[in-house]
Amino acid sequence: MKFSEEFEKRFADMLTHYPTKRSCLVPTLLYAQDEAGYLSDEVIAELAGRLELTELDVRNVISYYSMLTTKPRGQYNVQVCTNIACMLRGGEELLEHCKKKLGIGHKGTTPDGQFSLEEVECIGACSWAPAVQVNYDFHENLTVEKMDKVLAGYQEKK
Amino acid sequence: MADVNITVDGKAVKTPAGTLLIEACKSVGIEVPSFCYYPNLSLQGACRMCLVKVEKMPKLQTACTTVVAEGMIVTTDSDEIRQARKGMVELLLGNHPLDCPVCDAGGECELQDMTFSYGAAESKYIEPKNHREEQQWSPVVFFDRPRCILCYRCVRVCNEGMDVAALGVQNRGVSSIIAPNNEDHLECEECGMCIDICPVGALTSGSYRYKTRPWEMNHVGTVCTHCGDGCKTTLGVRRADTGMEIVRGDNRDKSGINNDFLCIKGRYAFDFANHQDRLTQPLIRKNGQLTPATWEEAFELIGKKFSAIREKDGGQAIGVIGSNHTTNEENYLLQKFARVVLGSNNIDHHRTADFPAFAAALRGRANATASMRDVYNAPAVLLIGNDPTEKHPLLAWQIRSNVRLHRSRLYVVNSQPIKLRRQAAGFQLIPAGAEGAFAAFLAGEDAALASLGGSKDGWTALRDKLKTEENLVIVFGSELREGDITALVKFGSAVPGAKFLALADYANSRGAADMGLYPDLLPGYLPVAEAGKFHQEWGGIPSAPGLSLPEMAESAKAGKLKALYVVGANPIARFGIDPFVFSKSFVVVQDMFLTETAVIADVVLPAANAYEKSGSVTNTSGDLQLVKKAGEVTGTKGDFEMIVRIADAMGFDVRQLVPFGRGTRADMGQTRGAQSGEADRHAVWLEANGLELKMSPFDPMAILDEIQRLVPGYNISRLALLSGNDQQTNFAASGPAVAQKPELIVPAADGLFRSGTLGRYSHTLHSVMENKDRQPSEEVAAD
Numbered sequence: 001m002k003f004s005e006e007f008e009k010r011f012a013d014m015l016t017h018y019p020t021k022r023s024c025l026v027p028t029l030l031y032a033q034d035e036a037g038y039l040s041d042e043v044i045a046e047l048a049g050r051l052e053l054t055e056l057d058v059r060n061v062i063s064y065y066s067m068l069t070t071k072p073r074g075q076y077n078v079q080v081c082t083n084i085a086c087m088l089r090g091g092e093e094l095l096e097h098c099k100k101k102l103g104i105g106h107k108g109t110t111p112d113g114q115f116s117l118e119e120v121e122c123i124g125a126c127s128w129a130p131a132v133q134v135n136y137d138f139h140e141n142l143t144v145e146k147m148d149k150v151l152a153g154y155q156e157k158k
Numbered sequence: 159m160a161d162v163n164i165t166v167d168g169k170a171v172k173t174p175a176g177t178l179l180i181e182a183c184k185s186v187g188i189e190v191p192s193f194c195y196y197p198n199l200s201l202q203g204a205c206r207m208c209l210v211k212v213e214k215m216p217k218l219q220t221a222c223t224t225v226v227a228e229g230m231i232v233t234t235d236s237d238e239i240r241q242a243r244k245g246m247v248e249l250l251l252g253n254h255p256l257d258c259p260v261c262d263a264g265g266e267c268e269l270q271d272m273t274f275s276y277g278a279a280e281s282k283y284i285e286p287k288n289h290r291e292e293q294q295w296s297p298v299v300f301f302d303r304p305r306c307i308l309c310y311r312c313v314r315v316c317n318e319g320m321d322v323a324a325l326g327v328q329n330r331g332v333s334s335i336i337a338p339n340n341e342d343h344l345e346c347e348e349c350g351m352c353i354d355i356c357p358v359g360a361l362t363s364g365s366y367r368y369k370t371r372p373w374e375m376n377h378v379g380t381v382c383t384h385c386g387d388g389c390k391t392t393l394g395v396r397r398a399d400t401g402m403e404i405v406r407g408d409n410r411d412k413s414g415i416n417n418d419f420l421c422i423k424g425r426y427a428f429d430f431a432n433h434q435d436r437l438t439q440p441l442i443r444k445n446g447q448l449t450p451a452t453w454e455e456a457f458e459l460i461g462k463k464f465s466a467i468r469e470k471d472g473g474q475a476i477g478v479i480g481s482n483h484t485t486n487e488e489n490y491l492l493q494k495f496a497r498v499v500l501g502s503n504n505i506d507h508h509r510t511a512d513f514p515a516f517a518a519a520l521r522g523r524a525n526a527t528a529s530m531r532d533v534y535n536a537p538a539v540l541l542i543g544n545d546p547t548e549k550h551p552l553l554a555w556q557i558r559s560n561v562r563l564h565r566s567r568l569y570v571v572n573s574q575p576i577k578l579r580r581q582a583a584g585f586q587l588i589p590a591g592a593e594g595a596f597a598a599f600l601a602g603e604d605a606a607l608a609s610l611g612g613s614k615d616g617w618t619a620l621r622d623k624l625k626t627e628e629n630l631v632i633v634f635g636s637e638l639r640e641g642d643i644t645a646l647v648k649f650g651s652a653v654p655g656a657k658f659l660a661l662a663d664y665a666n667s668r669g670a671a672d673m674g675l676y677p678d679l680l681p682g683y684l685p686v687a688e689a690g691k692f693h694q695e696w697g698g699i700p701s702a703p704g705l706s707l708p709e710m711a712e713s714a715k716a717g718k719l720k721a722l723y724v725v726g727a728n729p730i731a732r733f734g735i736d737p738f739v740f741s742k743s744f745v746v747v748q749d750m751f752l753t754e755t756a757v758i759a760d761v762v763l764p765a766a767n768a769y770e771k772s773g774s775v776t777n778t779s780g781d782l783q784l785v786k787k788a789g790e791v792t793g794t795k796g797d798f799e800m801i802v803r804i805a806d807a808m809g810f811d812v813r814q815l816v817p818f819g820r821g822t823r824a825d826m827g828q829t830r831g832a833q834s835g836e837a838d839r840h841a842v843w844l845e846a847n848g849l850e851l852k853m854s855p856f857d858p859m860a861i862l863d864e865i866q867r868l869v870p871g872y873n874i875s876r877l878a879l880l881s882g883n884d885q886q887t888n889f890a891a892s893g894p895a896v897a898q899k900p901e902l903i904v905p906a907a908d909g910l911f912r913s914g915t916l917g918r919y920s921h922t923l924h925s926v927m928e929n930k931d932r933q934p935s936e937e938v939a940a941d
Binding site for chain 1: 323324325326327328329330337338339
């Protein structure tokens with residue numbers, strides 16, 4: 001299992017931040033997922049070995065956090081918030097629109113592997129509801145039309 | 159720590175600082191309900207059942223995570239608290255299937271009890287319940303997800319108690335689920351602790367599930383008969399066509415040295431007793447075939463043959479082989495029978511540790527042997543050789559618990575990277591066979607370093623460190639023999655309060671050695687050549703040492719050994735003896751099964767096992783415990799009775815063998831009516847003082863009287879023993895033993911799932927082993 005140099009640097013640095021190795025697990029998983037796209041069996045085994053945990057321990061943590069996944073996702077993960085503020089401002093309509101537009105449901109991935117869709121709980125952007133998070137980018141005060149533009153922008157990026 | 163004063167429900171309670179509130183309440187008899195709290199495991203605070211009101215704290219507090227503080231005023235029962243607990247039960251029942259009528263835990267389920275106590279029979283929920291099909295995680299572990307209340311006890315006991323970490327929790331909130339380490343199955347030590355500790359019926363045992371209900375069984379507390387650790391086990395028995403069938407083994411009452419611990423063998427492998435191959439009638443060889451016969455026929459034949467051989471060729475023409483699984487009383491009786499009735503010192507057993515050398519080394523030292531309890535409490539433990547995780551699961555548990563709960567320092571010296579190294583403060587790998595050199599080095603012989611490998615400084619540092627320890631418990635395997643043990647004891651004498659523990663492999667290996675199943679040693683390791691109390695008590699017993707087990711085979715080959723009497727042993731298989739050497743001898747075998755030795759016998763007597771008789775056994779650390787009759791297979795007899803009957807059939811006065819029938823009557827007071835308690839008081843006093851009437855020659859307690867009177871180190875408190883406690887025997891007045899042949903010590907080479915003697919007849923152990931073999935260790939590519 002090979003990670004990038006940047007990951008290795010971050011990992012080595014992280015080990016010095018905590019009193020025990022296992023404390024590094026959550027950030028490490030996030031970095032590994034950013035790099036590999038998802039947390040494969042291979043990644044799990046590698047990280048368990050590095051942090052002196054059982055693979056079961058690592059899986060337990062992954063299954064707890066909805067932002068961590070053991071299955072491949074699309075290049076752009078569209079996360080539509082339908083929590084209270086966004087819901088009142090049209091978040092559910094936005095989700096329905098995305099479903100139709102992308103032709104996939106909650107936790108689905110388009111056949112070309114470009115988009116995944118997810119209905120998520122509060123992403124902390126209530127002041128600018130309705131909000132959508134695509135990978136680490138936020139898009140706020142959305143309407144159906146604005147959403148189309150956002151998606152088109154990513155489609156062009158490829 | 160200083161004491162803290164608190165008030166619980168108006169009662170003043172004084173308790174050490176640092177005590178958890180739930181334990182403080184328990185200490186004055188106030189029960190605070192809980193699911194997730196379990197003594198000696200880490201705190202979880204998951205179930206919210208132990209909520210109590212603490213004055214000046216704004217909300218209800220969890221008693222299991224609150225530490226007592228000076229002046230705390232606590233209420234454990236009020237309308238508010240009952241309402242809170244009722245709410246918790248209602249939430250737990252939200253997804254619970256309420257299938258109590260078919261659930262194994264029904265009748266002994268903590269959730270059931272709580273529901274009765276707090277009542278949440280009516281639910282506000284109308285949503286469909288989460289359901290998942292039951293899963294089989296291993297041959298012995300089944301998981302019913304819907305019944306689980308997520309207390310995480312199983313996860314903690316597997317991680318912290320067993321250091322196996324085969325269970326975890328996946329997902330979050332209401333969809334949390336207990337998960338095994340290998341996707342859909344467990345890869346673990348199959349101890350079953352998770353099943354026992356489960357407060358509901360979520361984890362159930364493959365051998366017990368759907369078989370019976372708790373109230374349909376009798377529960378008998380006895381001692382496990384597998385390895386030499388002597389765990390207390392409660393056997394659940396119920397009536398069956400063949401007698402009393404054992405259906406369950408556990409130790410939920412936490413009695414005995416093992417608290418609630420049992421390994422796979424103790425928990426499931428009692429099923430050898432129910433094996434269909436059990437012998438249930440005597441067999442006599444007629445026309446070359448073993449043919450069913452009556453008991454009278456068999457005893458008459460044996461009595462006649464043994465008498466004739468004794469008269470014609472003398473006692474030295476008869477050999478006796480005893481067992482590692484029979485009780486102390488049976489072993490003592492057997493060697494007494496050999497020496498007194500047969501007039502022969504030809505008695506031996508399958509030795510698995512050098513107890514004579516150990517006894518000789520500790521002679522004259524009081525408090526020098528460590529009990530299983532000492533291993534749990536000692537501030538430091540040194541382990542040389544052996545792999546307790548595989549061969550002495552309780553010892554491993556005691557060591558792990560001691561390190562975890564008392565921060566004991568463990569030093570391991572082994573030729574393999576054994577699992578206990580993970581708990582060790584110091585682990586030293588040595589070449590195989592160098593254990594003795596290590597003992598010599600400890601005793602100050604620096605030249606032994608050559609065979610240890612590693613740096614001299616490292617070894618010297620270890621030795622110096624060990625010397626600074628106090629009350630060190632030194633545990634060693636059968637790799638150490640003779641002079642090694644003397645050297646080790648010499649080293650230990652420099653450590654203040656050091657105690658020793660020698661590891662032997664079978665349930666009563668220590669008892670067999672202590673009771674004198676040696677050709678040259680009497681009970682208590684007294685040399686047979688020296689005239690002593692046994693010679694006086696028993697009259698003329700031969701003083702020349704007899705034949706050891708291999709020598710008996712030689713003697714039979716030479717045509718000199720005319721008869722062989724084997725009680726609960728299988729020397730043909732164990733020592734690889736050519737069965738034809740005994741073709742001219744008259745061979746009598748007492749056993750449960752037609753073993754390799756039994757098939758060559760002239761008479762085979764069907765024997766009861768340790769779960770089917772009373773008496774006492776001594777575990778490898780010298781803890782004496784009573785065994786009680788739990789199961790029964792019709793058509794078998796205990797070894798004790800058979801030995802007495804053979805002596806009787808030989809025309810011997812059995813009163814000389816078993817001191818029974820002292821006195822003829824006793825006024826026990828009234829047994830009925832207003833004064834009936836008198837009878838009980840008399841009986842308890844008599845029993846406690848070993849004076850109750852022994853009405854029958856088959857009463858092992860009569861022999862226990864004699865053992866306590868004559869065998870050094872066995873004069874323990876009878877009352878404590880009868881109360882079900884373990885009592886430490888010792889070597890202070892033993893010996894002096896004579897030099898033994900260390901090559902006669904043959905370790906059992908058993909593992910956690912394998913025991914050649916009883917395990918081969920256990921379906922459960924077989925299914926677990928087959929399952930382990932079947933799973934490929936690594937995935938292989940399809941091409």
